[in-house]
Amino acid sequence: MAFEEAVIAGIGETEKSRPSPRNDQPAYDLEEYLATAARLTLADADLDADEVDGLGVARPSVETPYRYPLLLADELGFRDLAWITATDHCGGQAVPLLAQAAMAVDAGVVETVLCLGADTPKVPGGGGEVFPRDPRGLQRNYKDPFGVQGTNAEAALAQRRHAERYGTSPEVLGRIYVAQRRHAAANPLAYLREEVDLETYLDSEPIADPIRLFDCVIPVNAGFGALVTTPERAAELGTDPVSIAGVGHNHSPSVPRDETLTTIGMEPAARRAFGMAGLDPREADFYQLYDDYPIVVTMEMIEIGLCRPTEAARFVAETDFGVEGEVPLNTGGGQLCAGQAGVAGGFLQLVEGVRQLRGEGGEGQVPDAEWGIVTGIGGVSANYDGVLAANSVMVLERGVSA
Amino acid sequence: MIDDRPLPDTKAEHDATFWEAAAEDRLLVQECGSCSHRQLYPGPVCRACHAEAPGWIEAEGTGEVHSYTVIRRATEHRAFEPVIPYVVASVELPEGPRMLTNVVGCDVEDVEVGMSVVVEFEPLGAGLAIPVFRPR
Numbered sequence: 001m002a003f004e005e006a007v008i009a010g011i012g013e014t015e016k017s018r019p020s021p022r023n024d025q026p027a028y029d030l031e032e033y034l035a036t037a038a039r040l041t042l043a044d045a046d047l048d049a050d051e052v053d054g055l056g057v058a059r060p061s062v063e064t065p066y067r068y069p070l071l072l073a074d075e076l077g078f079r080d081l082a083w084i085t086a087t088d089h090c091g092g093q094a095v096p097l098l099a100q101a102a103m104a105v106d107a108g109v110v111e112t113v114l115c116l117g118a119d120t121p122k123v124p125g126g127g128g129e130v131f132p133r134d135p136r137g138l139q140r141n142y143k144d145p146f147g148v149q150g151t152n153a154e155a156a157l158a159q160r161r162h163a164e165r166y167g168t169s170p171e172v173l174g175r176i177y178v179a180q181r182r183h184a185a186a187n188p189l190a191y192l193r194e195e196v197d198l199e200t201y202l203d204s205e206p207i208a209d210p211i212r213l214f215d216c217v218i219p220v221n222a223g224f225g226a227l228v229t230t231p232e233r234a235a236e237l238g239t240d241p242v243s244i245a246g247v248g249h250n251h252s253p254s255v256p257r258d259e260t261l262t263t264i265g266m267e268p269a270a271r272r273a274f275g276m277a278g279l280d281p282r283e284a285d286f287y288q289l290y291d292d293y294p295i296v297v298t299m300e301m302i303e304i305g306l307c308r309p310t311e312a313a314r315f316v317a318e319t320d321f322g323v324e325g326e327v328p329l330n331t332g333g334g335q336l337c338a339g340q341a342g343v344a345g346g347f348l349q350l351v352e353g354v355r356q357l358r359g360e361g362g363e364g365q366v367p368d369a370e371w372g373i374v375t376g377i378g379g380v381s382a383n384y385d386g387v388l389a390a391n392s393v394m395v396l397e398r399g400v401s402a
Numbered sequence: 403m404i405d406d407r408p409l410p411d412t413k414a415e416h417d418a419t420f421w422e423a424a425a426e427d428r429l430l431v432q433e434c435g436s437c438s439h440r441q442l443y444p445g446p447v448c449r450a451c452h453a454e455a456p457g458w459i460e461a462e463g464t465g466e467v468h469s470y471t472v473i474r475r476a477t478e479h480r481a482f483e484p485v486i487p488y489v490v491a492s493v494e495l496p497e498g499p500r501m502l503t504n505v506v507g508c509d510v511e512d513v514e515v516g517m518s519v520v521v522e523f524e525p526l527g528a529g530l531a532i533p534v535f536r537p538r
Binding site: 137138140141142143144145146147148149150152153156157158160161164205206207208209210211216260261382386 | 404515
């Protein structure tokens with residue numbers, strides 16, 4: 001078993017907000033979110049800040065100076081850190097950051113790593129460019145002049161192609177959204193707290209056919225944290241530990257040419273993670289799947305091994321995604337309904353997975369959750385020649401590994 | 403004509419070649435001198451075999467709609483609001499590469515996956531033209 005000497009012993013998650021001139025929602029800056037996330041995580045672990053000897057930072061999408069992790073360590077008052085690291089994997093970076101922390105703790109380089117991720121895509125007054133143009137000029141030269149309206153338009157191309165081939169119609173995909181809205185309604189930290197039915201989903205505003213408003217992830221400002229330490233230290237702290245049974249990644253995946261729009265390329269990451277854990281993905285107690293769009297969630301279900309592409313429409317149409325169903329999906333509402341904190345968005349899946357394994361899911365608790373799956377996807381874009389993505393899959397297990 | 407349309411930055415060498423040809427109503431794709439892989443968007447290296455400095459060939463200018471979307475709301479580029487609804491498509495060229503482009507010259511409801519299309523060049527001013535496609 002991997003990571004025998006590392007466990008997750010604390011989590012933190014702030015409230016979500018979408019400040020604008022048209023509302024009075026609070027607007028905090030990036031450092032405030034990171035500081036709050038750190039405080040919440042340390043309080044959850046019942047750990048004094050002086051006991052932290054490692055820091056992991058997920059790079060935000062909003063502009064930050066170079067050497068940002070060092071500046072943040074200083075800003076938050078961490079001194080004499082034994083180890084510091086950062087990830088820059090776009091939205092899916094919670095899993096790779098936690099994996100790095102677990103490797104460092106497992107190797108004995110450091111004892112206790114505080115991992116932080118926050119992003120502030122919503123700027124009051126707007127105008128802030130959240131995702132700067134790529135230096136390669138792909139977007140500037142070969143997308144923008146054609147009016148490609150960002151990720152919504154690219155997800156629409158994927159969904160159209162997928163639907164043509166596999167029958168994944170809006171009526172089918174809407175079941176994912178409706179289930180997650182129900183979960184969000186039970187999550188006090190979710191941004192959207194009212195349930196909707198399938199008809200309301202189908203009637204939501206057309207954005208880029210076949211993508212409608214409720215297919216699009218909802219950007220929020222928020223911060224998250226997770227503490228990785230040794231099982232011995234966790235036992236001293238008294239929090240319920242969660243272990244990492246397996247982890248797998250793949251980047252800029254090679255996918256068959258005819259599948260570049262209909263595939264994320266997560267299969268190798270899933271194979272690596274489940275191989276390490278020695279577990280069958282179909283038997284997990286929950287599925288916290290990175291969810292920028294329901295069609296992406298559907299592709300992940302295929303690629304982690306829940307169904308074949310040709311079965312996907314029927315699988316999504318017939319599976320119960322509720323917390324007591326066969327495939328408890330994004331049990332806190334996911335990013336679609338709880339909110340996507342920019343490129344820290346994937347932390348939502350991670351902290352919800354930990355919460356479930358500690359039995360702290362409240363109304364959204366999966367009964368007797370023993371192990372579950374967390375995924376991350378960063379930078380998905382079906383380029384002209386292939387798929388640009390950083391995929392990650394993590395298997396979390398209740399307690400200290402045997 | 404769309405006011406304030408985002409224009410390509412043609413400073414980089416490989417991009418300049420593509421856009422200079424487009425201004426002359428020619429659609430170019432890169433072809434690797436080592437492995438014959440063809441690619442768009444262009445770059446300094448063949449993304450199939452890593453050989454440097456791929457050359458260029460002129461595409462015949464036909465294609466097939468691989469997928470498409472009808473833009474109903476300008477969520478990122480407000481400049482396109484006056485032409486909503488419009489079609490953004492991934493068009494597969496017979497030379498191999500797919501490109502993101504627009505399908506014009508027909509009702510947005512008439513576009514289909516698999517539709518045969520042919521290139522035309524829409525002048526953008528400033529010595530630039532953009533390769534879009536219409537039904538054949």
